[in-house]
Amino acid sequence: MRSTTRTMTAVVGAALLIGCVSGPAVSKGSAGPSASSEASGAKKPSAGERVLVFSKTAGFRHDSIPEGIAAVKALGAENGFRVDATEDAGTFSSRSLARYDAVVFLSTTGDVLNDAQQRAFERYIGAGGAYVGIHAAADTEYDWEFYGGLAGAYFQSHPAIQPARIEVEDRAHPATSHLGESWNRTDEWYNYRSNPRDRAHVLASLDESSYSGGTMSGDHPIAWCQEYRGGRSFYTGSGHTKESYADPAFRQHLLGGIRWAVGAAQADCRPEKGYSPLFDGTAESLSGWKQAGPGSFSLSDDGTLISSGGLGMLWHTDAVPGSYSLKLDWKMASASGDDNSGVFVGFPASDDPWSAVDNGYEIQIDASDAADRTTGAVYSFRSADIKKRDRALNPPGEWNTYEIRVEGERLRVWLNGVKINDYTNTDPARSLRDGHVGIQNHGVDDRVSFRDVRIKHLPERSAAQGD
Numbered sequence: 001m002r003s004t005t006r007t008m009t010a011v012v013g014a015a016l017l018i019g020c021v022s023g024p025a026v027s028k029g030s031a032g033p034s035a036s037s038e039a040s041g042a043k044k045p046s047a048g049e050r051v052l053v054f055s056k057t058a059g060f061r062h063d064s065i066p067e068g069i070a071a072v073k074a075l076g077a078e079n080g081f082r083v084d085a086t087e088d089a090g091t092f093s094s095r096s097l098a099r100y101d102a103v104v105f106l107s108t109t110g111d112v113l114n115d116a117q118q119r120a121f122e123r124y125i126g127a128g129g130a131y132v133g134i135h136a137a138a139d140t141e142y143d144w145e146f147y148g149g150l151a152g153a154y155f156q157s158h159p160a161i162q163p164a165r166i167e168v169e170d171r172a173h174p175a176t177s178h179l180g181e182s183w184n185r186t187d188e189w190y191n192y193r194s195n196p197r198d199r200a201h202v203l204a205s206l207d208e209s210s211y212s213g214g215t216m217s218g219d220h221p222i223a224w225c226q227e228y229r230g231g232r233s234f235y236t237g238s239g240h241t242k243e244s245y246a247d248p249a250f251r252q253h254l255l256g257g258i259r260w261a262v263g264a265a266q267a268d269c270r271p272e273k274g275y276s277p278l279f280d281g282t283a284e285s286l287s288g289w290k291q292a293g294p295g296s297f298s299l300s301d302d303g304t305l306i307s308s309g310g311l312g313m314l315w316h317t318d319a320v321p322g323s324y325s326l327k328l329d330w331k332m333a334s335a336s337g338d339d340n341s342g343v344f345v346g347f348p349a350s351d352d353p354w355s356a357v358d359n360g361y362e363i364q365i366d367a368s369d370a371a372d373r374t375t376g377a378v379y380s381f382r383s384a385d386i387k388k389r390d391r392a393l394n395p396p397g398e399w400n401t402y403e404i405r406v407e408g409e410r411l412r413v414w415l416n417g418v419k420i421n422d423y424t425n426t427d428p429a430r431s432l433r434d435g436h437v438g439i440q441n442h443g444v445d446d447r448v449s450f451r452d453v454r455i456k457h458l459p460e461r462s463a464a465q466g467d
Contacts, residue, residue, distance in 0.1 A: 049081040049101040049262040051132075056087040058110025062136060064242040068106045071245035075255045081262065092117035094124070101262040102130035102232075105137035105151075107239065112140060122146050125231035130261035134254070135239035138190060150233050152200045152224050153192035159213020161188045161241065166222060170203045171303075171451055172329035172399035173225065173267040174256030175234065179249065180302055181281060182207075188240035189222070191215040200226035200233075201269040223253070225260060225269040227417075232269070234261050266392050268327075268401040268417035275327060275454035278316055278437070279305070289314050293353035295441040297450075305450045307341055307441035313353045315344070315438030323407040323458040326437055330365060332396040333447035337367035339396070341448035342379060345406060346425075346435040356438060359430055363404055363413055363421075365440075365448055367393070376413055376420040384413065384420040392418035399451070406432050407458060419467070 053072050055065045069085045076083035081101075090096075092113055097103070097120060113121065118141075125131065131150050139155040141147040148154055166183040168176050189206060195216065196202070204223040208214030222237040234257035244250045259265040279285050281303020295309035305314075320326075332339040347360025356362075362379035371377065375393060376384030392415040394400050403414035409432050413421035425432050439450055 049264065050099055051076060051081055051083050051102050051104060051258060051262065052091065052097075052100045053083060053085040053104045053106050054087070054091070054108060054112075055085065055106040056089055056108055056112040057136075058112055059139065060109050060136070062107040062240060064240060064245065065107055067242045067245040068134060068239060071251055071254065072104060072106070072258075075251060075258070079255060079259075081258070081264075089113050089117050092120050094120050097121065097124040097129065098127075100129070102132055102258060104132040104134065104258070105140060106134050107136035108140040109136050110140065111143070113144075118144055118146070122229075125150065126229055128231055130232040130263075131228075131234070132254075132257055132261050133233070133235035135188075135190070135237060137235065138192065138237065146229075149199070150228050150231075152196035152226060152233065152235050153194050153221075156191045156193045157215065158188050158190050159211070161186065162211050162213075164189055165207040165210035166204050167207055168204050170201065170267075172401045173203050173269075174259050174265040174398070175223065175225070175236070175253050176203045177256065177399050178252045179204075183249065185238070185244075185247070185250070186241070187238050187244060189214065190237045192221075192237075195219060196221055196224050196226075197273065198271060200224040200235075201271055223257075225257070225267065226271075227269055232261050232263075234258075265398065266394050266400075266416040266418075268403065268414065270417050272327075275325075275456045277452070277454050279328075279450070279453040281451065288316055288318060290317050290351075292351050292356070292438075295443075297439075297441060303451065305439070307439075307446060307448045307450075308444075310441040310443045310446065311353060312441050313344060313356055313438045314441070315347075315349075315356070315436050317349070317436070319349070319434060319436055320345075320406075320455065321434045323460055324405075325456045325458055326404045326406070326453070327401065327455075328439070328453040329399050329401050329451040331394075331399045331449050332365065332367065333449070335396055337375075337396045339448045340366040340369075340440075340442035340446045342366070342440045342442075343402060343404060344436075344438040344440065345404060345411070346430065346432040347438070349436060356436075360435060361411060361423075361425070361430070361432065362440070363402065363411075366442075366446075367396075376415055378411060378413070378421060378423045382421060382423040384415075388418055389415060389420045392416045392420060405458070408433060408460075 073083045163186045168179045202221040206220040225234045293312035295312035297305040342362040342364045344356045347356035364377045364379045367375040371383040376389045405412045409425040
C-alpha cells in the first residue's frame with residue numbers, strides 16, 4: 001500500500017471542498033513489467049481512419065451542405081482521419097464501402113439509394129461499419145426499415161429557426177463531454193415521428209419550454225447514439241444553418257460523434273432509463289454524502305468532483321438494499337493513468353474509511369497496477385478481462401463510464417458499455433446484499449474526476465441468471 005500523509009479537509013468558498021475516503025492501493029512503482037502498457041491500453045485519438053461524407057438529396061436541399069462538407073474535412077485534417085465526399089450513390093457497393101470506417105449522411109433527403117445499394121450498406125453496418133447522421137439524415141429513406149432503425153427516428157416537422165436550450169444528458173460521451181449541463185444555440189429544431197429513447201442512448205434533448213413549436217410532449221431527444229445490428233450509429237439533429245459549421249462547440253460535437261463511430265473513442269451507448277441521481281453536479285445533491293477520513297473533493301463550476309489528498313472516501317448515507325445498477329462517469333488526469341481511486345459498494349455506514357476496505361468491495365480506477373488491482377478489477381479479488389478492458393478504456397484526460405451492477409452476491413462491471421468483470425462474493429464476512437456506495441480520494445498525487453452518479457433499483461433475480 002502506498003503511504004500517504006493525512007491532510008485536513010477544508011471548505012473554500014464556492015469551490016466547496018468535501019472530504020472523502022480511500023481504500024487500499026499498491027505503490028506506483030510496484031506494478032509488474034507490463035502494467036503501464038495494460039493501464040494505458042486505451043486507444044489513440046485516431047489511427048488514420050477514413051470517413052465518407054454522403055450528401056445526395058432527393059427532396060429539400062440544405063444550402064449548408066458545402067459548409068458541412070468543409071467542416072468535416074477540416075476536422076479530419078486536424079485530427080488525423082481522411083475524408084472523402086460524394087453524392088454518387090454508386091459508391092454504396094460492398095467494395096467501395098469497405099474502405100471507410102464511417103459514412104456520414106449529411107442532410108440527405110428522400111430516397112437516395114436503390115435496393116442493391118441499400119443491401120450493400122446493410123452488409124457494411126453488419127460487418128462493423130458506422131453511420132453518422134446529421135440533421136436531415138432523419139428526413140431520408142422513409143420506406144427502408146433498416147435505415148429508420150439505424151438513424152433512430154424519422155423527421156416529422158419543424159418550426160422556424162430560433163434559439164433553444166439543449167439539456168445535455170450524457171456528459172461523458174465524446175460528442176457532449178465538452179459541453180456544460182445545458183447548451184444554448186440557434187438552429188432549426190426537428191420534431192420526430194417517434195421517440196428514440198427506448199432504442200438508443202440519448203445524449204442531449206431539447207427543453208421545449210425554451211422555444212416555440214416543439215411537439216414531443218416534453219421528452220425531445222436531439223442527439224443520440226446506439227450499437228445497431230453489428231455497427232455503430234450516431235445522430236445529431238443540429239446542423240441546419242451554415243453558421244453551425246463555424247461554431248467550435250458544434251464542430252467538437254461532430255468530432256466526438258465521428259470519433260466514437262469509428263472506434264477512436266469509447267462510450268456507453270446502451271439505452272438508459274429509470275436512473276435517479278445520487279450526485280447531479282450541484283452542491284445540493286451533495287447533502288446526502290458524507291466524508292470518512294482525510295482528503296477532499298472539490299466541486300467545480302461545471303459540476304465535476306475532483307479528488308485531492310487522502311486517504312479518504314465520500315460515501316452516500318442512504319443504504320442500498322437488494323439489487324441495483326450504479327452508474328457514474330470518471331476520468332484520470334495524469335498521462336500515465338496512475339491516478340489511484342475507486343468505487344466502493346456493499347460496506348456498512350462508518351466514519352472510518354477502512355471499514356469500506358475491510359467489509360466492502362472496491363472497483364478500481366487506477367490503470368497502472370497489477371492485474372487484480374487495476375482498472376475494472378474488484379480490488380485484490382478478481383481481475384477484469386484485460387483484453388476487453390483495454391479495448392473499452394479511454395485514455396487519461398477522457399471520460400469513462402462504469403456500470404456496477406449488484407444482484408444478490410453477484411457483482412458485474414461494465415466499462416463504456418462493455419462487460420469486463422463478473423464476480424460472486426463467497427466470503428461470509430462480507431455481503432453485497434445491503435450497504436452503501438462511495439468514491440475514493442487516494443492521495444496527494446492522485447487526481448480523479450467524477451460526474452453524474454446515478455442509481456436504478458433492479459428486480460431481485462438469481463445470481464446464476466445471465467445478463
